Each structure stands twice: as C-alpha cells, then as structure tokens.
Amino acid sequence: MAYVTRVAILGGGPGGYEAALVAAQLGAEVILVDRDGIGGSTVLTDCVPSKTLIATAEVVTDQEESSELGVTHGEEVRVDLARVNARVRRLAMAQSADTTASVERAGVRILRGVGRLAPGDRVVVDLADGGTEEFTADVALLATGARPRILPDAQPDGERILTWEQVYDLQDLPERLIVVGSGVTGAEFASAYNALGSDVVLVSSRDRVLPGEDADAALVLEDVFARRGLNVLSRSRASSVKRSGDGVVVTLSDGRTVEGSHCLMAVGSVPNTDNLGLAECGVEVDDRGFVVVDRVSRTTARGVYAAGDCTGVLMLASVAAMQGRTAMWHFLGDTVHPLDMKTVAANVFTSPEIATVGWNQATIDAREIDARAIKLPLATNARAKMHGITDGFVKLFCRAGTGIVIGGVVVAPRASELIHPISLAVEGSLTVDQMARAFTVYPSLSGSIAEAARRLHLRD
Secondary structure, three states: OOOOOEEEEEOOOHHHHHHHHHHHHOOOEEEEEEOOOOOHHHHHOOHHHHHHHHHHHHHHHHHHOOHHHOOOOOOOOOOOHHHHHHHHHHHHHHHHHHHHHHHHHOOOEEEEEEEEEEOOOEEEEEEOOOOEEEEEOOEEEEOOOEEEOOEOOEOOOOOOEEEOOOHHHOOOOOOEEEEEOOOHHHHHHHHHHHHHOOEEEEEOOOOOOOOOOOHHHHHHHHHHHHHOOOEEEOOOOEEEEEEEOOEEEEEEOOOOEEEEOEEEEOOOEEEOOOOOOHHHHOOOEOOOOOEOOOOOOEOOOOOEEEOOHHHOOOOOHHHHHHHHHHHHHHHOOOOOOOOOHHHOEEEEOOOOEEEEEEOOHHHHHOOOOOEEEEEEEHHHOHHHHHOOOOOOEEEEEEEOOOOEEEEEEEEEOOHHHHOHHHHHHHHOOOEHHHHHHOOOOOOOOOHHHHHHHHHOOOOO
C-alpha cells in the first residue's frame, strides 16, 4: 500500500485553504483545523466585508460626481447603513460557504476547533463541540492570521469605539467618525465613510496619509480628501479614546481633543501566535510575535511551515495564499518558486484606488537601483475625460540600461484591475518596448500604460 502524506493546517484563511487545495491536488491527506469559518478574517471580517462596503461607497461617489456628465438627481443620495451592512454580512457568509464547499469537494477534512502543535509531530485540536482530537502529521502549516491591535487607553466597546471587525454591526451612519490611523485600513475606511455621508476626521501620526505608499499617490489622495471635506490631522498621535455620553473624545498626545459620534481604531495588527505550542516545537517568532519564515514558507522547525498574517510578510490575502501554496509545493516535491516580494501587486481601495507593483519611487530615488521613470496624468487620457476622471496617474519604472520593467503605480478608479499588465511585465521581465508594442483599446485607461512605456523607449 502506498504511503500517503498527512498534512495538518491550522487556520482556514487564504493561506490555509489555498494550501489545503494544493495539498489535496497533490495526493496528500489533509486536515484543516478552523475556528471561525473557512475564509478566515479575510472573508468574514476584513477584506471581503470592507470591499463590499467600499463598493457601495463607489456608487454614491459616482452619483454625486455625475453632474459633469450632464446627470442631475432630484434629491440627495441617501445610504441605509443597516441594509448595507446586512448585505456585507450576507456576502461574507456566502463567500465562506462557497470556499468551504470547494475545500470539501477536494477531499479535505475540516475540523471545527482550535489547534496547536505538540512535540513528536503531533497536533492537538480542542473541538468546537467539546473534547479534543489528537493526531500525527508529516507536515504542519500555521495560518492562524492576526487580529486588530488594541491600545491600552482606547478599548473598543463595539458601539462607539470600534475595530474594523466591528463596524458591520452599525445600524446608522456615524454622524462624525474619527478614524485613528492613516495606513491602508484607516485610509480605506475614511474614504468609504466620507463617501457614504459621514463627517470624517482622519488622525495621522505621520506627515501624510499612507506613509508606506508612493508619495505622489498619497498627495493625490490627500487632495481628493480635502476637496470632499475629509479632515486629515497630520502629525497627530492619539493617546486615548474615551466614551462621552453618546459620543467619543479622542485625546491627542499634544493635549488637543477631537470629539465625534464614533471612533474607528486602525492602528495595526497583532499575530495570532499565542498558545500554539511554538516554543515547545522549536518554531521561532520575532520580537513582535510573528512567525519567522523563509521564502518558501519554512519555519525554524522541521516539517512546520507558516503562511499569511501570522508571519507578518506583507499582510495581503494574495500573499498569504501564495505562501500557503508555496509551502505545499515545496514539502510535497512539486515545482516551486521562492516568494519574490518585488513581484507582489498591492492595492489601496480608496477613491481613487492606488495600485503598486515592484520597485518603488523611494528606492529609486535612494539609488538602490539604476532606473528611469515616467508619470502620465490621467487627465490627458481620452477615456478619463469621457468619464470625468481628473485625479490620478500612471507611473512606470524600467532599468536604465535594458528598459526592463521593474515596477509601476496606478492611481485611478479600478486601479486594482489596471495594475495587472504591469505585474505581468515585472514578472516576465518584459521591456518597455515589448509593452509598447502590445495593442491597447482606444479609448481606454490602459492606453496610458502603453503610452508610458512608449515614453520610456530606448534607442539602440
């Protein structure tokens, strides 16, 4: 009888369920231990819900900014947040159910509960319906995710002081929402609630919003925020958030206070790596508690891999999924390519969206690589003019000597879709001339990508 490899996966988010699908496809016996529902926080409380909320915000923005196109409305656009959030939860559960069905069709056994590692290649599961189950595994994958970071003096209550997992219980639109944190999560929610009709104040401890993103892109977003009445308090650190009657008071480190009806905390994430038996099994974590992994998702313990937010490696669902797949490909002997962070495409779902891939402007300006760059405003693009798009740009980077595309930035509606041809160029080491020779539809926003490539043409 042929030996069958047993795979244990702790966590049902993208890193976990994608790994399970790959392992099952390669003939392994797979047990997936899941606590909250297949899809994890990505599907149930984070990515899918937030982008569903943002989809509604986009509709409102399109309605309110359509006058330039000759469209007028008889009355003000109104948002029923209770209905919006009901749809958010419904879609999240439907996506989780679809993913669960896919995993089960692949032959994966799902155990509801909380798992942990034990010496001797054992996995112990505290089952959701009581009792425990213990088994041995040839390989284990940790995909336990992360949770919102909580500040000691800003304890969420689920009513007025909220994490991004709790906003979907709101029945009424916040009259005045204070968002603490100007990273991706904070900027996305600030943009969305501003569009939905809330008065929004964004508290940023840095000089600008989105400090980790392209500076030109962040400037465009700040200009849009200002035009739409969203107030950004830069260089302002929140020291505490307290309830005050039917509202909240945010106290800043310099003594100033900001009052609002609600406060959304978006100050980072904490890995779910407690009580997993990591130390006992030789799995190293860093000083913040994230599991240390290499480019094929191996931890410091033999036969133990990790994927997703618990590793702290660019906390994106797409990266988590690739880490999980890579782990199984590596352990089960299939073709594997180590994770290359310079090929990862990312998107900020603000309005407009900001999409990036590859090398960025900051590293080029620091002369870490010899590269050329071009930035084309969308305002000159024919399709953009037709849709009344005045904000945004396409930026392309290529190597100075060869013209090989090494990165790019797109700031535009649906930038998450427009970044793909640049991602393909980066992954395939295409030159700007190869990109320029590919046909684009006229008129189209993607035409600006080809135009940028033409502007970077190198003569022999």
